[in-house]
Every structure is written in C-alpha cells, then in structure tokens.
Amino acid sequence: MTSASPTQIEINLTAAIVTVEEKTPLVLVTRTGTDEGLPSGPFDPRTHRTLDIGLRGWVQDQTALGIGYVEQLYTFGDRGRHMRPGDTGPHIVSVGYLALTRTPDEAWRREDSGAAFEPWYDFFPWEDFRAGPPAHLATVKMLLSEWAVEKTSEPVKQGGSRLERLHFAFGDVWDEEKVLDRYELMYEAGLVEEARRDGRDAALKRDQLPKLGRAMRFDHRRILATAMGRLRSKLKYRPVVFELMPEEFTLTELQRTVEAVSGRHLHKQNFRRLVETANLVEPTGATSVTTGGRPAQLFRFRREVVAERPAAGLRLGSRG
Numbered sequence: 556m557t558s559a560s561p562t563q564i565e566i567n568l569t570a571a572i573v574t575v576e577e578k579t580p581l582v583l584v585t586r587t588g589t590d591e592g593l594p595s596g597p598f599d600p601r602t603h604r605t606l607d608i609g610l611r612g613w614v615q616d617q618t619a620l621g622i623g624y625v626e627q628l629y630t631f632g633d634r635g636r637h638m639r640p641g642d643t644g645p646h647i648v649s650v651g652y653l654a655l656t657r658t659p660d661e662a663w664r665r666e667d668s669g670a671a672f673e674p675w676y677d678f679f680p681w682e683d684f685r686a687g688p689p690a691h692l693a694t695v696k697m698l699l700s701e702w703a704v705e706k707t708s709e710p711v712k713q714g715g716s717r718l719e720r721l722h723f724a725f726g727d728v729w730d731e732e733k734v735l736d737r738y739e740l741m742y743e744a745g746l747v748e749e750a751r752r753d754g755r756d757a758a759l760k761r762d763q764l765p766k767l768g769r770a771m772r773f774d775h776r777r778i779l780a781t782a783m784g785r786l787r788s789k790l791k792y793r794p795v796v797f798e799l800m801p802e803e804f805t806l807t808e809l810q811r812t813v814e815a816v817s818g819r820h821l822h823k824q825n826f827r828r829l830v831e832t833a834n835l836v837e838p839t840g841a842t843s844v845t846t847g848g849r850p851a852q853l854f855r856f857r858r859e860v861v862a863e864r865p866a867a868g869l870r871l872g873s874r875g
Contacts, residue, residue: 567650569650570594573782580816628781691767705717724736
C-alpha cells in the first residue's frame, strides 16, 4: 500500500500596514489587475531568523517603506484559503500582522509595486460613526435581522444563536472593537462579495448582493478587520497612537487621529481632560500657525509614561 505524499505547507506573512493622513485612516493595498488585497510575502527560514524580521524585510524590499510598531495578530490557516478548483499547490498558512507607520511622502513607493494607501473605511463603511450612524448600517442591520430569524437546522455556534450573535455585534451599545465579529456575521449571512466568491450558500441564493465596501482577495478583509479591532482596543491601554503621529503635534491633530482610528466623534474638552489625566504628552514650548486660527500649542509624546505604568492609553469609554 502506497502512503499518501505529505501535504506541502508554505508560510506567508500578511500585513495590515496602517497610517493616518489628517482625518483619514489608511491601509496599504496591493493590486493585481482589479484584485485588491493586503501586502503579503513569504517567510523563508533560511534567511529570516524570526517572522517579524521576515515581515520587515519584504515590506522594505517591495515598497521601501519603513514601519515602526509591529504586532502579530493571528494565524490564518483554514483549508481552502488560497485554493482553487484543481489546485495541487502547497497549502498556505498566513500569519497576520498589524503594522503602524507615520504618513510617508511619495518617495516611499516603487513604481512597479502596485501598492497604494487607501481609506480603510472604503472596505468597512459601516464602521465610521464620526458623522453619525453610517448610511450602510441600517441596511446591514435589516438584512442581518432577516437572516437571523430564518429557520435553519445548523447547530448553535459558540457565542450563541444567530439572534444572540447579532445583538452582541450590532447591539444598542456600539463596541468599536468588534469589527471582526460584525464582518464574520455579514460573511456568514452572505452579504459580502467574498461570501459569493467562496461559494457560500447564503450569498449564492441572493439575487443581488448589497454594495457593502470593497472586497479583498482571499480572506484579507478578515485580516484587516482583525487589525482594526486590535488597534482600536490598543488605543485604550497602550500609547500606540503616537506611532501614527509626527514628533510634534497639536492636541487637535491628536484628537483627529484618535477619532479616525476609533470611528467615533470625541468631545473636545473631555478629550483634552483625558489626555492631561493620562499624562501622555508634554508641551514643546513651540506653537503651530498652520491651524488657520490663533497659534496652537505643540506637544510631544512623553515617553517616560511607558515605564511609569503598564496601561498607558486613552480610556475612551463606551459609545452609546
């Protein structure tokens, strides 16, 4: 009896590389024709001593872009992630990362890279509450409510019934960290293009899918959702927002960056009181005259705060 040949496995490193330009959170996107996704590169154990070194290496090679903060998110290895009918290639296991960088100038991008920074709310338009409830949200909730009450013989998943999971992800009190929970419900209900592409029955039986954000190759939108939720969570207990800021900034610029990432509008005086209480910044003694009004005081990140306490972040509280 001949034993089956072992399945070949390759490790890929996929990164959500995030920056903020003025009021817009951006993520680095690569294109092949009309196909969009996050930048990815192989891990080569012969030349990369660690996964992080491998990630930084191919990002630098492909884009000449320097990244600062890097955090591993999750390992995505479900069968069929990269498979096509008749595909006999190796199984791809992708290690997802969140990486932060300050707004780069145009010199970073290689002409042949096919990479560009794009607004992350183009991919998740229902996640931006800065100007009130997003236009897409009512449609999403209506379609998910219809799906949740459909009769089904499927077993109850971890996290509860469809209705329980819907309330958890889209409840009356909006939790901005649950980006992945919301996207996965929409995928399961067949509301996003990736579900149709992957042959999900819920999507195939719909005559037409709603236009709910730009699709991404493979499960890259799921990886981006994981990165968004992680970064929104980190804002509250780690000073990661300063990885997105210039060396000197106004408090208005800091507030706009936090609002851009969290998708929430923040009260100006409450935000400034929160920053002062957290003791995260210190004045530089200089002012900015680019604000259009009277000169604004410039601040810098007070790095000593990291050694002073373990949870040095902005505790924003819940959005009702």
